[in-house]
Amino acid sequence: SYRYALFDMDGVIVDTAKYHYEAWRRLAEGLGFEFTMADNERLKGVSRMRSLEILLEVGNVKNLPSDRLEELCRMKNSWYIDYISKVDKREILKGTVETLTLLRRNGIKIALATASKNSQIILERLELKDLFDAIIDGNLVERPKPDPEVFLKAAEALGGNPDECVVFEDAYAGIEAAKKAGMYAVGIGDNSNLIGADMVIPGLCETDQILQLFN
Ligand code: B16
Ligand code: MG
Numbered sequence: 001s002y003r004y005a006l007f008d009m010d011g012v013i014v015d016t017a018k019y020h021y022e023a024w025r026r027l028a029e030g031l032g033f034e035f036t037m038a039d040n041e042r043l044k045g046v047s048r049m050r051s052l053e054i055l056l057e058v059g060n061v062k063n064l065p066s067d068r069l070e071e072l073c074r075m076k077n078s079w080y081i082d083y084i085s086k087v088d089k090r091e092i093l094k095g096t097v098e099t100l101t102l103l104r105r106n107g108i109k110i111a112l113a114t115a116s117k118n119s120q121i122i123l124e125r126l127e128l129k130d131l132f133d134a135i136i137d138g139n140l141v142e143r144p145k146p147d148p149e150v151f152l153k154a155a156e157a158l159g160g161n162p163d164e165c166v167v168f169e170d171a172y173a174g175i176e177a178a179k180k181a182g183m184y185a186v187g188i189g190d191n192s193n194l195i196g197a198d199m200v201i202p203g204l205c206e207t208d209q210i211l212q213l214f215n
Contacts, residue, residue: 001164001214002108002165002166002184002213002214003108003160003164004109004111004155004160004165005103005109005110005166005214006113006151006166006167006168006178006183007100007110007111007112007113007132007167007168008045008167008168008169008170008171008174009112009137010045010114010116010170011045011170011171011188012168012169012204013092013128014087014091014093014096014122014126016084016116016122017040017044019080019083019084020043021037021040022083023076023079023080023083024043024055025040026079027055027079028055031059032059033058033059035055035058039055039058041193042054043055044171044173045145045169045171045173046144046145046171046173047115047138047144047145048073048076048077048117049069050144052069052072052076077117077118081118081121084118084121084122085125087122088125089127091126092128093204094204094205095204095206096128096204097128097131098207099204099205099207099210102207102211103210103214106214108214109133109159109160110131110132110134110158111133111135111155111157111158112132112135112137112154113153113154113167114136114137114138115138115141115144115145115150116138117138117139119135119137119138123135133157133158134154134157136150136157140153141153144173145171145173145174145176145177146173146174146176146177147177147180148178148180148181148182149177151165151167151177152181155181162181162182162183163182163183165181165184166185166186167181167184167186168186168188168204169187169194170188170189170194172193172194172195175187175194175195175196184198185197186198186201186213187199187200187201188200188201188202188203189202
């Protein structure tokens with residue numbers, strides 16, 4: 001049975017997607033095109049540079065030199081950090097603290113497994129750090145989701161085998177990564193976006209259903 005729980009961050013434990021969107025929208029506006037909320041769906045779970053590539057595709061902006069791409073990523077991130085440096089506990093998604101606390105009480109080891117390079121500041125602001133036995137974020141992985149690296153590293157940090165791990169993910173790229181890692185994948189959100197998940201639930205507020213997986 002399952003002994004380890006791996007949680008994605010953005011969209012699973014905290015509602016940061018809107019800040020990512022606001023920063024990308026601002027960048028697109030500066031470049032002279034519109035970037036909609038529907039376009040933004042494609043960026044979920046995807047690395048910062050890959051997100052920029054998708055955004056530029058939407059705006060039909062081509063052939064920028066790599067130093068310009070780096071500069072645009074830096075601009076986006078500095079706005080994003082401005083936004084998240086003000087977040088507080090109200091932005092923790094419903095059920096997160098209860099579910100993680102109960103899992104811990106049942107002896108389940110817990111890791112954060114996120115593509116974000118900003119996990120430290122977010123966990124500090126939300127005072128969630130103590131709920132995790134290991135934190136693997138975008139600073140520690142080379143290959144972004146859908147590559148399984150982030151989840152394999154998280155399992156290793158907890159001392160578990162992939163087939164003992166359950167992954168909680170809101171992005172299609174993350175579900176793909178979890179399945180490639182050989183783990184059980186729980187999709188968070190809407191069924192239609194999360195093809196391939198072993199189970200889909202609306203959020204971590206489904207505490208009973210989640211705990212059952214570990215019995
Ligand atoms: P950063 P997750 C992902 O976090 C986000 O879903 C994605 O939109 C973002 O581009 C990526 O982190 C990188 O984040 O720019 O903060 O390094 O869902 O894997 O927790
Ligand atoms: Mg996510």
